[in-house]
Each structure stands twice: as C-alpha cells, then as structure tokens.
Amino acid sequence: MKLRNISYILLTIMMTFVFTSCNNKCKHKETMWIVDVKATCTENGSKHEECTICHEKLGTKEIKALGHTYDNQGICTRCGYESTTDKLVYELNPDNISYKVVGLRIEKNTFVSTIIVPSEYNNLPVTEIGANAFSDCYFIKLIISEGINKIDKDAFNYLRHSIDLVLPKSIAYIEENVFGDIYLNNVYYNGTIEDWCNIKFSNSASNPISKATNSYILDENNEYKEIAKISEIVIPGTINRIGDYQFLGFDSIKKVTFSEGVKEIGNSAFAGCENIAKVEMANTITSIGVSAFAGNSSLIDIVLPSNIKTIESKAFTHCGNVTNVYYNGTLEDWCNIEFIDQASNPFYYNDRNLTNHFYMLNKNSEYEELTKLVIPSTVKKINSRTFSDFNNLESIVIPNTVETIGEQVFSGCTSLTNIILPFIGDGNNINKFGYIFGNHVPSSLKEVKITDAKQIAERAFSGCKEVESITIDGVATSIEDEAFSGCTKLNKIEILCNITSINRQAFSNCTSLTSITIPNTVKEFGHGAFYNCTSLTNVYFRGTLEEWRSIRIRNATSTPESYAEHIYVLDKNNEYVEIDINN
Structure with missing residues (x-):
C-alpha cells in the first residue's frame, strides 16, 4: 500500500514537471485565429x-463589418435588409x-457603387424618376424598386460609363432618350414577356434592351432567362x-x-430583329405600324x-427574303387593305431572284396559291399597292364593276402575261x-384587254414595249396623240369602241404591228398616225368601202394604206372582203 502511494506521488511530480517545462519553453510556432464575435453586414466582429x-x-x-450584398430587388442576401440610397433627392x-x-x-x-430607388419615401409611394435625375452621376448599378412606373426623358443624360440596370415589373412608361447616352452591361427585367408588352417606349432610345450587352427577363418559372437565348415569342x-419599339434588341x-x-402592332415594334423567320398573326389584328x-x-x-x-409605311422595309404570305381573308378583304407605301407590302423588298407565293384559304379552309387573279364583282375599289411584287401572278381579270384602281397596284408583277381590266x-x-x-x-406582259375604256389618252400606252396584243372596247371617242407610239412589239390591236378619230402619231413606230381592226365610226386619221408601221399587213375596217374612202387623211403616213398589204371592209353580208389598195 505504501509502495502504491509513493508511485502515485512520483507520477504527479513528473507530470507537473513536464507541463511546467513545456510552458516555459513553447515558442508558439503553430497558431490559429478563433472568431469570438461574428461580423454582420453592419457591425464589426472580433477574433483572437x-x-x-x-x-x-x-x-x-x-x-x-461585411456590408450588404444586394440582389436585384435591393434586398441583402445575407441579412434581408431592404435598402435605399439615402442621398436621393425627392420632389x-x-x-x-x-x-x-x-x-x-x-x-x-462622385462614385457611388449602387443606387437603389425605393418604392416609398415619407410614407408615400415613389412612382417616378424625373428628367435628368442622374445626369453626370457615376455609379455601376441602378436598382429601381417595384412601384416605380415612369422614367422621364434624359434621366441618365451624359452617363459615359457602363452600368447594370434592374427594372421593376411596375414600369409602364419610359420617355424619350432615357438610354440614348448610356452603356448598359446587364439589364434585368423583373417581369415576363406579357408584362414587357405593357411598357410604353417613347422612342428607340427608350428601350434598354437595344442598348444592353446582356439582358434578362423572367420566364414562366419566375427565373431569369437570357434574352439572347429566346428563339420564340408568343404574344x-x-x-x-x-x-x-417594344422588341428592339430581341435579336x-x-x-x-x-x-x-x-x-x-406598333411602330418599329420588331424593327431590327434580323433573325425572325416566321410571323403568325391572329385574325384580331387590324393594323401594322x-x-x-x-x-x-x-x-x-x-x-x-x-x-x-391598314399596313403603315415601311412596315416590311428591307425584309428581302419574304417568300410566302398566307392570308386568312377573302380577295375582297385584301383589296380593301390600305397599304400606305410600297414597303407596306411584305413582298416589296424581296430579292428579285426569289419567287413570291401568296396563299389564300379555299372552300376547304386549306391554303391555295394565287397565280391567276380574278377580282370579285363585289369589289368597287382596289387600293394602291395591293398586289405589288406578286411576281408569281400570271393573269389578271378585273370586272367592269370596279370603279377605281390605286397606283402601283401591280408593280413588280414580273410573271404577268395577260390582263383584262375595265379602263x-x-x-x-x-x-x-x-x-x-x-x-x-x-416585260412579261403580252396581252391587254380594256373592256370599258372612257378614253384613250395621249401616250396612254407609253412604255408598253413588250406588249404584243391589245383589245379596247368601251365608250372612248378618240385615240389621242402618240397613244401607242413606240410599242415596238405590238403586232395586233383591235379597237371595238366607237372612236371618231385616230390622232397624230397614234401608232407611230409600232414597227411590229401586223394587224389592226378599226371601227366604222372613224372619220379622221391624224398626221403620221401610222408613221413607220413597216410590218403592217392586215387592216380590218368594220364598215363599207364608201365609209373607208370618206375618212379624212392628214398626210401620206396618216393612213394605214401607206404600209398595209391587205385592207378588208365589210360587204352587204357583213363579211370581210379585200379591197384594191391601188384603185
């Protein structure tokens, strides 16, 4: 027992010596920092x-203190503090x-890292950012809180540096030139496509997406989606x-x-969206800006x-690859559309090497291509540019019920071979x-029929260098000066209306003209009416020989007899018989 006690005493002495010796000799070669009080966003902490x-x-x-780290709602991701910028000036x-x-x-x-515009001040809502509010300020991020609905013009005037911008869903109106002089790195919009469509932009410099390097919008899961990765939009x-300017920058x-x-659809709503390949419009749409x-x-x-x-001016300007237009209405409806200028028609800027195809619904509600146009008798007016650049259109028939045809209705119809129209x-x-x-x-047009001509005016067919056949009926009483002059490919013309005179140089230089039909009501051939009609072969006069001989001739080249090989008049049986030109 004594021996055991002695051993215990010796062990205690030895351990005391060891620890005392270490304490005296420790060089503190291995140390560590231990946090005693954690730092927060606003208060310092300590460590030893x-x-x-x-x-x-x-x-x-x-x-x-760590300071606040804000999300795109202006809320600290560490402590939940909802921040504002305390140096803002309010009115x-x-x-x-x-x-x-x-x-x-x-x-x-002066540099400010982040500006947060609050939704409330003095217990009243903040609804607007005023004109020139942040002119000449220097900051890298602007967070606009929910509730702000308007940004006035030039709000960020003279900002020459790049910033990040967070726009609230509540924003409804952005005035002109708000983003005209600003460089945007990232734009975050806290709403969906539907919400975005409710924003009114005063001009192109009002839309931040068109100015941003990167832009984001909320998807159906309320998560940010990069606009550069959106390939389809459903309005x-x-x-x-x-x-x-709604979708400027949605490239x-x-x-x-x-x-x-x-x-x-508003003005410039999708302007510059150069990757759009297909647009499908609902039948409720009445105008395109x-x-x-x-x-x-x-x-x-x-x-x-x-x-x-209505399709406003330049609606489809520089849309050079439009090939297929599918129209859900009737021909009568189409004729009533108001195309403000040539570029209102989707085919106008089509590359001329491409063939355009225009489709309409048939009786079976299936799309059918229109290549032969017959205007319904219910149509009274065909508006300007209605069929402009329908370059796959082969023939046109317009009934006498149509009273007015607008300008450039058929401009660019480069496959057209024949047309029947009232005037x-x-x-x-x-x-x-x-x-x-x-x-x-x-140049493709070869045959023309006028069914109800009121007059055949001076130089009426000027520029018809490729037309080969013309038939004219109606109530016109004369063929005016140079009406067909220079129609060098014209080889046949039938005049069925009761004209009384063929005036000066009416058919001059119609060098391919081989056949002409003239009514018996003609009383006079003007000076050079048939000058240089060197190919003229057959003249059919719808009257008697006596009536033919009674026509007044101004000079030698006034009469077709100067060039014609054969002249036919009607006999008592109303049949054509050839007369002796030399007698």
Missing part, C-alpha cells in the same frame, strides 16, 4: 490568435400623394397593342406568334389576318396604262 500547443491567447483583432408630384426622384445629393462625378391575347427571336385578342418589321432580313413566312385594315389608269383622272404598274410595265 491562440497557440495550438499551449493554448495561450496571443492577440486580438477586429473583423470589419412631391402634383397629385400630392406620391414622390419622384429628381437627383442625387453628391458631388459631381398573349391579353395584350391589346404591341407598343412602339435572337426566330418566330413570333400573336394570340387572338391582339389588335395592333410604321417600320414594324423593318430590317427583318431573315423573314420568310408571314401569316396575315383576315381583319387587317386605262385609275378610273378617274389618270389615264396612263402604266399607272397601275408604277410606270414600269412588266
């Missing part, structure tokens, strides 16, 4: 250094129940009007579908609605055949 061998506390240090709106931000109370060109029927879109309920699809160079297929009434010109004051072709009669 301690020897890992002897655990002696060697010193203390302060841990700086009470005229309604006296809301504020707008009008400036930032800092020195000119919901809850949107009445697609606003002006990746390949297809746009408009749901039933959408009624209008100025330059709505301008510069959509990849656009090939367009479905146009039955209720479309020459517009049916009112213009009496030039080339009027309906934009004064460029297609």
Whole structure:
C-alpha cells in the first residue's frame, strides 16, 4: 500500500514537471485565429490568435463589418435588409400623394457603387424618376424598386460609363432618350414577356434592351432567362397593342406568334430583329405600324389576318427574303387593305431572284396559291399597292364593276402575261396604262384587254414595249396623240369602241404591228398616225368601202394604206372582203 502511494506521488511530480517545462519553453510556432464575435453586414466582429500547443491567447483583432450584398430587388442576401440610397433627392408630384426622384445629393462625378430607388419615401409611394435625375452621376448599378412606373426623358443624360440596370415589373412608361447616352452591361427585367408588352417606349432610345450587352427577363418559372437565348415569342391575347419599339434588341427571336385578342402592332415594334423567320398573326389584328418589321432580313413566312385594315409605311422595309404570305381573308378583304407605301407590302423588298407565293384559304379552309387573279364583282375599289411584287401572278381579270384602281397596284408583277381590266389608269383622272404598274410595265406582259375604256389618252400606252396584243372596247371617242407610239412589239390591236378619230402619231413606230381592226365610226386619221408601221399587213375596217374612202387623211403616213398589204371592209353580208389598195 505504501509502495502504491509513493508511485502515485512520483507520477504527479513528473507530470507537473513536464507541463511546467513545456510552458516555459513553447515558442508558439503553430497558431490559429478563433472568431469570438461574428461580423454582420453592419457591425464589426472580433477574433483572437491562440497557440495550438499551449493554448495561450496571443492577440486580438477586429473583423470589419461585411456590408450588404444586394440582389436585384435591393434586398441583402445575407441579412434581408431592404435598402435605399439615402442621398436621393425627392420632389412631391402634383397629385400630392406620391414622390419622384429628381437627383442625387453628391458631388459631381462622385462614385457611388449602387443606387437603389425605393418604392416609398415619407410614407408615400415613389412612382417616378424625373428628367435628368442622374445626369453626370457615376455609379455601376441602378436598382429601381417595384412601384416605380415612369422614367422621364434624359434621366441618365451624359452617363459615359457602363452600368447594370434592374427594372421593376411596375414600369409602364419610359420617355424619350432615357438610354440614348448610356452603356448598359446587364439589364434585368423583373417581369415576363406579357408584362414587357405593357411598357410604353417613347422612342428607340427608350428601350434598354437595344442598348444592353446582356439582358434578362423572367420566364414562366419566375427565373431569369437570357434574352439572347429566346428563339420564340408568343404574344398573349391579353395584350391589346404591341407598343412602339417594344422588341428592339430581341435579336435572337426566330418566330413570333400573336394570340387572338391582339389588335395592333406598333411602330418599329420588331424593327431590327434580323433573325425572325416566321410571323403568325391572329385574325384580331387590324393594323401594322410604321417600320414594324423593318430590317427583318431573315423573314420568310408571314401569316396575315383576315381583319387587317391598314399596313403603315415601311412596315416590311428591307425584309428581302419574304417568300410566302398566307392570308386568312377573302380577295375582297385584301383589296380593301390600305397599304400606305410600297414597303407596306411584305413582298416589296424581296430579292428579285426569289419567287413570291401568296396563299389564300379555299372552300376547304386549306391554303391555295394565287397565280391567276380574278377580282370579285363585289369589289368597287382596289387600293394602291395591293398586289405589288406578286411576281408569281400570271393573269389578271378585273370586272367592269370596279370603279377605281390605286397606283402601283401591280408593280413588280414580273410573271404577268395577260390582263383584262375595265379602263386605262385609275378610273378617274389618270389615264396612263402604266399607272397601275408604277410606270414600269412588266416585260412579261403580252396581252391587254380594256373592256370599258372612257378614253384613250395621249401616250396612254407609253412604255408598253413588250406588249404584243391589245383589245379596247368601251365608250372612248378618240385615240389621242402618240397613244401607242413606240410599242415596238405590238403586232395586233383591235379597237371595238366607237372612236371618231385616230390622232397624230397614234401608232407611230409600232414597227411590229401586223394587224389592226378599226371601227366604222372613224372619220379622221391624224398626221403620221401610222408613221413607220413597216410590218403592217392586215387592216380590218368594220364598215363599207364608201365609209373607208370618206375618212379624212392628214398626210401620206396618216393612213394605214401607206404600209398595209391587205385592207378588208365589210360587204352587204357583213363579211370581210379585200379591197384594191391601188384603185
């Protein structure tokens, strides 16, 4: 027992010696920092250094406050603090129940990392960012809180550096030139495509997407989706009007579908969206704005609605690859559409090496290509440019019930071979055949029939160098000076109306003319009426020999007898008989 006690005493002494010796000799070669108080976003923390061998506390240090890290709602991701910028300057709106931000109370060109525009100030809502509010400020991120609905013009005037921008779903109106002088790195919009369609942009410099390097919008899962990765957009029927400049900068879109309920497409709504290949419009759409699809160079297929009434100027300007147009209405509806200028028609800028195809619904509600046009008798007026650049159209029939035809209706119809129409010109004051072709009669056109001509005016068929056959009926009483002059390919003409005179040089230089039919009502051939008609072979006069001999002749080249090989008149049986030209 004594021996055991002695051993215990010796062991205790030995252990005490060892620990005392270590404490005296520890060099604190291995240390570590231990956090005593954690730092928060706003308060400092502390930590101490301690020897890992002897655990002696060697010193203390302060841990700086971490500061807030904000998400795109202006809420700190660490502590949940909802931040504002305390140096903003506010002004009470005229309604006296809301504020707008009008400036930032800092020195000119002073750097501010992040500006957060709050949704509330002095217990009243903040609804607006005023004109020039952030001019000459220097910051790298602007977060606009939910509730702000308007940004006034030039709000970011003279910002010459790049920033990130967060726009709230509530934004409804952005005035002109807000983003005209600004460089945007990233734009985050806290709404969906449907919400985006409710924003009104005053001009192209109002839309931030067109200025941004990267832009994001919320998808159906309320997650940000990069706009550069959106290839198809469906406009919901809850949107009445697609606003002006709405989708500037949405360059990746390949297809746009408009749901039933959408009624209008605004000016430049999809301008510059050069990757759009197909547009499908709901039948509820009635108008397409100025330059709505301008510069959509990849656009090939367009479905146009039955209720479309107006297509504004340059709506499809520089859409050079449009090939197929599918129209959901009737021919009568199509003739009533108002095309403001040539580029209102989707085919106008088509590369001339491409063949255009226009489809309409048949009785079986299936699309059928229109190559032979027959205007319904219910149509009274065909608006300007209605069939402009329908370069696959082969023939046209227009009934006498049509009273007016607009300018350039058939310009660019380069496959057209024959046309039947009631009058020459517009049916009112213009009496030039080339009027309906934009004064460029297609070289493919060979046969023309006028069924109810009111007059055959001076130089009426000027430029018809490739037309081979013309038939004219109606109530015209004369063929005016040079009406067919220079129609060098014209080889046959039938005049069925009761004209009384063929005036000066009416057919001069019709060098291919071989056959002409003349009514018995003619009383006079003007000077050089048939000058240089060197190929004239057969003249058919719908009267007697006596009537033929009674026609007044101004000079030698006035009469077709100067060139014709054969002249035929009617006998008592109303049959043609040849007369002796030399007798």
